[in-house]
Amino acid sequence: VRLSESGGGLEQPGGSLRLSCAASGLTFSMYAMNWVRQAPGKGLEWVSGISGSGDRTYYADSVRGRFTISRDTSKSTVYLQMNSLRAEDTAVYYCAKDPDSMVRGRMDVWGQGTTVIVSS
Amino acid sequence: QSVLTQPPSASETPGQRVTISCSGSDANIGTNTVNWFQQLPGMAPQLLIYRNTQRPSGVPDRFSGSKSGTSASLAISGLQSEDEADYYCAAWDDSLNGPVFGGGTKLTVL
Numbered sequence: 001v002r003l004s005e006s007g008g009g010l011e012q013p014g015g016s017l018r019l020s021c022a023a024s025g026l027t028f029s030m031y032a033m034n035w036v037r038q039a040p041g042k043g044l045e046w047v048s049g050i051s052g053s054g055d056r057t058y059y060a061d062s063v064r065g066r067f068t069i070s071r072d073t074s075k076s077t078v079y080l081q082m083n084s085l086r087a088e089d090t091a092v093y094y095c096a097k098d099p100d101s102m103v104r105g106r107m108d109v110w111g112q113g114t115t116v117i118v119s120s
Numbered sequence: 121q122s123v124l125t126q127p128p129s130a131s132e133t134p135g136q137r138v139t140i141s142c143s144g145s146d147a148n149i150g151t152n153t154v155n156w157f158q159q160l161p162g163m164a165p166q167l168l169i170y171r172n173t174q175r176p177s178g179v180p181d182r183f184s185g186s187k188s189g190t191s192a193s194l195a196i197s198g199l200q201s202e203d204e205a206d207y208y209c210a211a212w213d214d215s216l217n218g219p220v221f222g223g224g225t226k227l228t229v230l
Contacts, residue, residue, distance in 0.1 A: 034219075036165075043122065043224040044157070044165060044208050058218045094164055105212055105219020106155050108176060110164040 001025040001109045003095045008114030011085050015118075019080040021095030021111060028076040029053065032098035034107055035069065035080045037091035037116075047093070048080060052101030063089075085118045092116075123148060124209055124222035131228040137197040140225045142209030144190050148220055152212040154192040156185055159206040159224075168207070169194060196227075204229045 007019040021033065034049040048069040049058045057069050068081040078095060092115050096107035125143040132138040142154065156169035167176050169185035172192065184195045192211075196203055209222040 043206075044159075044210075044221045046210075046219045046221060049218065060218060061216070096165075099170075103218075105210055106153075106167070106170050107157075107165075108167045108170070110166060112164050 001097070003097065003109060003111035005093065005095050005111045005114040008093065008116045010117045010119065012120050013086060013118055015085050016081070016083045017085065017116060019082065019093055019095075019114060019116070021078045021080075023076045023078070023097070026076075026097070028071075029073045030101055032101055032103040033069075033071060033078040034096045034098065034103065034105070035078075036094045036096055036107070036110075037089075038094070038113075039088070039091040042091075045091075046105060049098070049103035049105070050078065051103055056103065058103050082116070085116075087118050090116060090118050122223040123213060123216070123220035124211065126207075126209060126222035126225045128223065129226045129228065131230055132199055133230045134199050134201060136199050137195060138199060138227065140194045140196075140207055140209075140227070142192045142194070142222050144192075144211060144220075146190060147215040148190075148211040148213040149187065149192055150190040151214055154185065154187050155210045156183075156192075156194045157208045157210065159208065160202075161205065165208065199229050201229050203227060 035047040092113040095111040157165040159165040172187040
């Protein structure tokens with residue numbers, strides 16, 4: 001099982017970015033997926049999760065209303081659309097899967113991360 | 121400030137045993153199971169313990185987890201230099217409707 005994130009980069013405050021996470025080696029629709037971030041020198045912060053079927057989504061209070069998680073089973077890819085970016089969104093963003101179709105926060109496989117920098 | 125509370129650092133000599141605590145509340149640890157993650161320097165996190173006490177395949181039995189009430193602990197016995205890493209606890213929080221992490225504990229093997 002492999003997760004590969006992309007889409008990070010430098011963006012101005014108020015701007016938008018879309019992160020992607022391509023999964024391989026698994027039946028994608030069977031697993032919930034999460035985004036977890038780590039600001040420079042800081043700890044882990046769960047950002048968002050989506051169920052295996054895509055019918056349930058969850059967000060941290062810090063991003064609710066600004067970020068949207070979605071998934072495309074045909075591409076085995078999960079996305080994180082990030083709008084109204086703030087300096088405090090600067091972090092490495094990891095994609096991580098749950099062991100079944102429910103979002104549990106028991107992430108058993110992680111990607112290597114993609115870096116988002118929000119700065120003018 | 122993290123929802124779950126961990127000591128920021130811990131240290132012990134090789135071969136010894138160290139314990140890392142994780143304190144929460146009825147909304148998270150008191151009601152739901154605890155998972156532990158290990159993050160080696162410069163690497164992505166990896167699952168170390170799930171459902172309070174279970175080890176994924178490949179994790180040595182030197183690592184063990186426990187839970188009592190609204191607190192949990194990670195114990196590492198027979199410490200090795202390669203255990204030097206950041207350790208995070210996590211649990212689902214019923215009030216926040218999502219998983220929450222501890223602030224992390226940096227383990228130094230002296």
